[in-house]
Amino acid sequence: MTANERSGAEAPETFLYGDTEAVAASGMPVPSLRVLKTAGAIQAQKAPKEHGGFKRMWHEEDVLIASIGAAMSEHFAWNIRIVAEAMAKTRPGTWAALTASIAGTISPEDGALIRSSPDDWHLDLIDRKILFLRVPPLFATLFFDAPPRETDLLLGRATSKDTFQMLPWLLGSPEGRAKLATITSPAQITTAERTYKLAIATRANALSTASINISMQIRATWRRLHGLDAHFIQQAMP
Numbered sequence: 022m023t024a025n026e027r028s029g030a031e032a033p034e035t036f037l038y039g040d041t042e043a044v045a046a047s048g049m050p051v052p053s054l055r056v057l058k059t060a061g062a063i064q065a066q067k068a069p070k071e072h073g074g075f076k077r078m079w080h081e082e083d084v085l086i087a088s089i090g091a092a093m094s095e096h097f098a099w100n101i102r103i104v105a106e107a108m109a110k111t112r113p114g115t116w117a118a119l120t121a122s123i124a125g126t127i128s129p130e131d132g133a134l135i136r137s138s139p140d141d142w143h144l145d146l147i148d149r150k151i152l153f154l155r156v157p158p159l160f161a162t163l164f165f166d167a168p169p170r171e172t173d174l175l176l177g178r179a180t181s182k183d184t185f186q187m188l189p190w191l192l193g194s195p196e197g198r199a200k201l202a203t204i205t206s207p208a209q210i211t212t213a214e215r216t217y218k219l220a221i222a223t224r225a226n227a228l229s230t231a232s233i234n235i236s237m238q239i240r241a242t243w244r245r246l247h248g249l250d251a252h253f254i255q256q257a258m259p
Contacts, residue, residue, distance in 0.1 A: 037066055037078035038246065046246035047084050048091035053101045054079075060105035062116075063087055081246060086116045088242035089144075092233050097146050099179070106185035107152060111176055115154070118163050123236055127243050133250035141236035145173070147227045151220045152176040152185075155232075168193035175220050192217040 040051050049057070057063045063083040067075040079087075090104045099107075108116065119142050126138075143155040154174045161172045167190040177187040191197030192214050201210055237253070244251035 037068060037080060038084060039076065039078060042246065043079045043084045043087065046242050047088040048095075048242075049087045053090070053094070054087055056101045056105045057087055057090055057108065060109040062090065062105055062108035081243075082117065082120050084246055085120045085239050085242050088238050089116060089119075089235050092235060092238045093144065096233050097149075097231055100183060102183040103179050103185055106183075107176065107179070110185055110187035111154075112164065112166070112190070115164075118160070119235065120239060122160055123239055127240055129244075129247065129249055131240075133244070133252055135237050135241045135244075135251055135253050137234055137237055141234050144233045144235055145224075146231040147220075147224050148229055149179075149231075151178045151223055153224060164190065166190050166197065168197070173224065175217065175224075178216075178220060186216075188213065188217050188220065193221075 038046070040054070043054060044050055047054075054063070054065075058065050063079070063086050065083070066078045066080065068078045070076055086108070090101070090108055093099055093104045093107070094101060097104075122140075122142070140157045140159070142157070142160070145153040145155055147153065152175075154176055156172055156174065158170075158172055161167060161170070161174070164174065167174055171193065174190060175188055175193070177185055180186050189197070189201065191201050192210075198210060198214060201213075241251040241253070
């Protein structure tokens with residue numbers, strides 16, 4: 022079952038790839054792939070071996086999603102445990118929506134140089150702690166529970182002991198908080214709302230911001246997974 026199917030969307034069946042192919046395409050080593058899988062950020066399949074037993078295989082979408090984790094580890098200097106928590110706790114279907122949003126735009130004819138686009142998605146890490154997903158206005162409408170007309174979507178914050186606290190998007194609007202009030206206590210909502218507002222204020226007054234174009238990362242991974250060259254222009258610099 023692919024991530025699209027897990028999120029309720031219909032998607033055509035894709036080929037399965039082994040560990041070697043997944044690592045080469047995503048940049049994520051096997052132990053880290055297993056950590057992502059254990060956290061629930063991606064899933065692996067079991068394929069029978071010719072002479073008995075099974076081997077681990079990955080759907081294309083899961084390899085593409087794993088490459089986001091590889092970029093987070095590299096550019097945010099996060100260890101794989103925080104990366105896995107952040108990716109697994111993000112609203113279900115978010116990463117699948119990203120891969121689906123650019124699936125029709127990827128072509129083998131595009132060339133090996135990976136370029137940016139106005140419709141690219143980004144991850145922004147504020148003050149080395151607070152994580153935002155920045156999406157184009159068109160794609161912000163995909164998330165019905167996000168604050169209206171908001172394109173900088175707060176995912177949560179890294180905490181102590183290699184953990185990640187997810188902050189629901191419903192906290193960003195009065196209507197959303199009213200919905201949360203039906204499933205949690207007023208005290209919990211008050212505490213979470215304060216944390217949410219502080220995170221939003223921190224973005225507006227950030228001391229530092231690290232940003233990853235995760236759409237470019239997906240396009241590069243797709244090319245490598247299909248046996249094509251891919252490189253970023255920064256790699257040509259001495």
